[in-house]
Every structure is written in structure tokens, then in C-alpha cells.
Amino acid sequence: MKFLPMAELLSRAYKGGYGVPSFFVWNSESIELTLRAAARLKAPVILMTGPWEFSFTGPRELAAVAHALASHFDVQAALHLDHGDTLERVATCLASGYSSVMLDYSTRPFDENVEGLRRAVELARPSGATVEGELGLIGKVDDISAEGAEESTLTDPAMAAEFVQRTGIDALAVSIGNAHGAYTHLPRLDFDRLAKLRESTGIPLVLHGGSGTPPDDLRKAISLGIAKVNVATEIMTAIRGSVMSDWQGGRNMWVPFAQAAAMQEAEKVLEKWIHLTGAAGRA
Ligand code: 13P
DSSP: OOOOOHHHHHHHHHHHTOOEEEEEOOSHHHHHHHHHHHHHTTOOEEEEEOGGGTTTSOHHHHHHHHHHHHTTOOOOEEEEEEEEOSHHHHHHHHHHTOSEEEEOOTTSOHHHHHHHHHHHHHHHGGGTOEEEEEESBOBBSSTTOSSSBSSOBOOOHHHHHHHHHHHOOSEEEEOSSOOBSOOSSOOOOOHHHHHHHHHHHOSOEEEOOOTTOOHHHHHHHHHTTEEEEEEOHHHHHHHHHHHHHHHHTTSOOOHHHHHHHHHHHHHHHHHHHHHHTTOTTOO
16 A cells, blocks of 8 residues: 555544544554554554654655555555654655655744744645644653653634644644643643634644543544544553563563564554544544
8 A cells, every 4th residue: 555645534534533543653663563453453544753763764764664564554544754843854754755744833933833834735735745733832741751842832723723724734733731741640631622623723633642641531532623643652651661571570682572572562552542543444
């Protein structure tokens, strides 16, 4: 299969009342695992990588690996740049075969955020790729989370409407009480705000910081316009826990064995989220 523009997956989910899980991937094992889980559960899925991962494997190499692996699977999937930090990064990912890009200028002044996303849309349109923007700051739970702003500010529905209209983006990441990382206390999602955001923007909305969201809250958020749910920390936690217990127990010293065991734990996380979002059986 070939990667699809993320907007295709999201518009079906938005209309169908389910969410598409967006899983963090960083190497061939994680890409293959995600595609395999999606194929087995007949679920649409998004593979996302961000600037933090590119210091080791760049977007060109990662995209080449993803495209090569994708040719072995019959799945509906998008390859997405998560939290793209510059327009150059966006351009590189598009040239490398990403079918979707996020430009995260949420920490910049509103007009700069608008201008950046407007240009990202211009860059993406020739290849039909999707563009995600973020308005309002989505913070992080603690300092060990790689992603997330230092603080959170909730997304304003009227500003979101203007942002969508002036940029032409396909999907909007919203700040409604969600945060990146492993929640130390349960999030209190602002569902009234989310309903207003759905009303004012009319485009699929994105929930960053999916890990740890209570299932009932997740279902409610999806019913109010969330069409994409980002999950990273739970995958990391599963892998870290498995590797640590394997190595601390002194049972083996062979990295591939530890990795294989860890990926089995990660697979359980992927399956859980494919079911939680209602994506199973939708592709
Ligand atoms: P979590 O790490 O909290 O799952 O969030 C992931 C995310 O939103 C990536 O952008």
C-alpha cells in the first residue's frame, strides 16, 4: 500500500464518530509493529515521528524505511511529521514522502502562527499532503516528557475559527486540559470548550497527550470532534519497563532479544488504543 493523506483518514473518522490513533514511531521495528497491528485489526492508523527522533535517523531515511515496509501491508495509514518545528523541516518531510505534516508554531504570536501554517499549506498542497496546526499551548505533565510546552493555555474557539479560515489547515490540535506525558493526576477535559471548537472550526480536531486519558473521557472527546488521538508515552513506558526488568534480572545480554520482548509489550498498547478509539474494523 501507499501512505494516504491523513485528511482522508480523519474525514472518515470525523463523520463516522471514531478516532484514528496516531502512534509514535522511530525506527523500522516500531513502524513494522504499528503496520502489523493495524493490518490485523483492520484499523486506519497514523505513524508519527518528530524532530526529537531525527538526530539519530533523519526523515529521509525514516520515510524510506516506512515506504519499504508499507509495501508489505494492506492497511490505510498516513506518515506524519509530529510537532514540526520549522518550515524547512516541513519541506524536507514532504520531499521525503510524508503524507502529512504538523507545523507547531503554537508558542509564537498568533499572526506568526497563521503565516507559518499558511505557508505550510502552500508547501503541502502540490503533493496532496495534509497539514495540522496547533493553537493554544499543550503543556507537559513533567520534565521527563520530551514533548509539550512549558505551560498550557486553552484554545479559544473564536480565535480557532479565524486560524482555520486564514490558514486553510486540515486538522487542528487543541488544548482543552490535555497534556503530554504520563498523567500524575487525571486530566479534566473542558468538553464545553471542545463542543464550541467543533462548532467554530468545522474541521477534525486532534487530541495530543492521549496516554492515560480515561476511556470515558476519550469517547466523549471523540463524540465532540476529536478525530486523531496521539499516543507516545504509553508505548515508551511499556518498552522501558520490559527492557529494565529483562536486563535487571540478568536473564540475557542480547539486545535483539530484549527488544523483541519489549515490542510485544508495545504491541499490547497499540491494540488497546486501536480498540479504545473505535478504529478497529474501520479499514
Ligand atoms: P503522550 O506522550 O502523552 O501520549 O502524547 C503524545 C503526543 O501528543 C505526541 O504529539
